[in-house]
Amino acid sequence: MKIRLVKHNNRKKAFEIRASGKALQFPYSKVNPRPRGGDPIERVFVDKEMGSESFTYVLESGKEGTVHIEQVLEYNQDPRLLRDALLYRLTIEAQNRLKRSALSKREIIRRLGTSEVSP
Template identity: 70%
Template sequence: MESGSWATDDRQGYQTSTSVARRIGTRGGAMKIQAVSLNNRKKAFQVKTSKRTLQLPYSKVDLKPSAADPIVRVFVDKELGSEGFTYVLKSGKEGTVHSEQVLAYNQDPHYLRDALLYKLTVEAQKRVEASALSKREIIRRLGTSATQLYRLLDQTNYSKSVDQLLSLLHVLDCDVELLVRAKRATRKAA
């Protein structure tokens, strides 16, 4: 496959570009991929979404291509609901990459926020189950409704805020500590 050309899905014979709902991160489902191409000069996949084009280096995938076993075909995988892509090496081996792997590598802020909300929600669910407080008492202390509590405990609801989850965890007598640290430099200064 040529570097920089957008892939078509040969199995179904149509361009992989589709109309896609607005989506970056995990809100409302995984990111839909419109097209994927190879950039052999940068040794990376170029993943086109409705909003932008992201890159994922070959070195970050499980089945790594080499000079002896290069990528011969790449396509948006319809079996994954356009939420991932598959690549085929010259040897016939196939590798699949999910859109979340691309978002995590590119440090997408919406994806990272949603990942934090998910972790806090799962922890809140565990704490509510283990708590001696009844759900009615938790609702009273939060000053909210039963519906709002169930929204806070729903891990698929990303319209809630971190502040709301922290309030819930505080009512459950939990101390939440956030650790902020600088990333290690990945490149050497010239």
């Protein structure tokens, strides 16, 4: 997913991101270094070097931070990202249980019924 536009909103204390038709927000409290009253955001831009999949912000003090789109999607609980993360965790758990199982691969395949049995 590509970030098309990013703005900072000091009133809401959050970044406003437009990515693939979605309007998302990401709070200042989740970034490091964190913008403060004495060290506000000077500029924010979509990072083309990262393939437009992240944005970089620069504070008045010269410190800068980068936020990847996956962090924004995770914070906003994007359904696709949550689905993919759940599928990944389930796959890893299934692989671990298969390793610990005393059954052979052939027996597991037979019990799952994933292959046709020849007569």
